[in-house]
Amino acid sequence: MHIVVCTKYTPDSEAKMSVDEEGNISWGDSPLIINPWDEYSVEEALLLRDQHGGTVTVLSVGPEAALEALKHAVAMGADEAVRVWDEACAGSDTLATSYVLAKAVEKMGDVDLVLCGKSTIDAQTWQTGVALATRLGWPSLMYTINLVELRSEERSITVERLLEEGRQVVEAPLPAVLGTTKGINEPRYTSFIGIRKAAQMEYPLWTLEDIGAEREKVGPQGSGVRWPEVFEPPAREGEAEIIEAETIEEKARILTEMLLAEKVI
Amino acid sequence: MDFGWTEEQRLWRRAVRDFAQNEIAPRVREIDEEEFIPREIVAGMADVGLLAPTVGEEYGGAGADWMMATIAAEELGRADISLAVPVLYLVEAAWGFIFYRYGSSGLKQEYLPRVTRGEAFLGIATTEPGGGSDILGACRTRGQRDGDRWVFNGEKVYISGVRESLDWGGIHLMLARTDPDEDAGHRAFTFFALPLKGTGGVIPTYFDDMGRMGISTGGFALDEVRLPLEHQVGELNKGFYHAMEGFSAARTLIGATCVGASEAALAMGMDQIKLREAFGRPIASFEGVQFPLANLYTDLEGVRLSTYKAAWLMDQMYRHGAATHHDIALAAAMAKLKAPRLGFSIMNEVADWHGAMAYTKECPIEMGIRGIRSYSIGAEGTPNVMRMIIARELLGKDFLPTLYTNKS
Known part of the structure; x- marks a missing residue:
């Protein structure tokens, strides 16, 4: 089994975002971390590798800062890591990013399964995984909450997807692109031995030429999304009300009535 | 002079901080009140490589150097200001290292993999009722050879991890006088690996501490306690x-x-x-x-x-x-x-x-x-x-x- 996990670096989830008058987004001096949703994908890949054997490769499109995400994944236990970057890629949307990812996966050649997180905590588009599956022409298994069975001999997989309407069990042939969601597993912490490997490992850098990607299909010219204006949303206004009552049960009853009246529950 | 951190040190600090802030910090009050460190925290520490980390990989340790061990100590202190988890950590890190350095290979094989997995405790026992600072004067616990056994009589007090060792198993590195000659000075004492659990003649006691409640403080009397020769740690009288x-x-x-x-x-x-x-x-x-x-x-x-x-x-x-x-x-x-x-x-x-x-x-x-x-x-x-x-x-x-x- 060769499992590829797509990952991205993001600012820490506690970072405070701000937008200046020119529309430039800043995350302050927040440390960079692996996109938290990707940790579920890395964990699932490691569990599959331990069960079926094979290799886990983490893949990221990004500048040098992307190494943060790759190192975290290797420290968790991934075997290989590849970074793809060219200055031309800056400003890529999901359409362009999925193109670069697809080209990198095609270059690897022997990939059985690609895992993605459900979204990234900075951009929150939820599209890259689906777009990647479409580009590769592979089944797209997004929002997977339970990997029921992987049959490496038969080259097929059964997963349980978490949808708004409920859960859906689907079977697909391999190779496929699988999007994980919270609850599929409990990602492990990085370990001392993993960190030693991550700190000492070489991280190959693939250029657009290396993966045979066309320059006009990446960056802003390869993207469908335009950003005519970026601004901070107006501060939300709200009010607080303290429920006064004799007993906690009474307070709970009043709160329930208020929530029902507001159609919150 | 270089005040920067290496890549490995930076990643390690982040890893320990992630673990400690997520898994330990929210439970410090609970640890203080319940007076024990939940086993899942100890198991998690084992997975991260935080138990006796300076022990070599051949015994399940991480083979960490002292800078890395010290970074972990700082982060554990930051997460648990009651210092219960840090005490568990640093006692095992320091004395696990001494046992790894001087213990017999058979005994290391028996205990160190369990210690680094969080399934056994490793502590230190030098202080006695007569004191702890003046080892020459206060260390009255005697170790005497009797054929293929060492025989111990004496008492140790204010020892961290007595309950943990009795519950989980493990060893305390115990200092005993092995040369009765008072003129032998510092060259009169030998270390021994003493399993408190299951060893006949060990009579434990406990102290009700003021703080760091999550790890026990106790002591034990030794009444004709017999240990095989391989329990000697390091050189005789050193x-x-x-x-x-x-x-x-x-x-x-x-x-x-x-x-x-x-x-x-x-x-x-x-x-x-x-x-x-x-x-x-x-x-x-x-x-x-x-x-x-x-x-x-x-x-x-x-x-x-x-x-x-x-x-x-x-x-x-x-x-x-x-x-x-x-x-x-x-x-x-x-x-x-x-x-x-x-x-x-x-x-x-x-x-x-x-x-x-x-x-x-x-x-x-x-x-x-x-x-x-x-x-x-x-x-x-x-x-x-x-x-x-x-x-x-x-x-x-x-x-x-x-x-x-x-x-x-």
């Missing part, structure tokens, strides 16, 4: 010297864990003084509040640097042969002398900033005050013993107060 090595390691980690707890307390205090208003302004704007902060932060940064220098010296000695135990003893004694006392001062100041709330259990600072007092009283060496070590390294052995005591 136990005092092996103990000094372990104490230096432990003191360095104590320095770091007190620094971490102090940093957490100061961060908590700074949040408070920026938000708390009195007389129409944040109390952080008062000189009476911000000048003590500036002084304490400056002192803390100094102690932090000297603690990491001690760790660096240990790596110089154990990894590169470029320092001696004299260098380490001096640096570790300075860290141990300063860090716990400074931490106690910082926590008291931070308590003042919080006002009456600090005197309640709504505020975690009282756990810190109770916990850190353990290390500013003694535990791995009293402040005055640290001063004696520092003076010995500065003046030479000819001025050791013990020389004059023995002459009189």
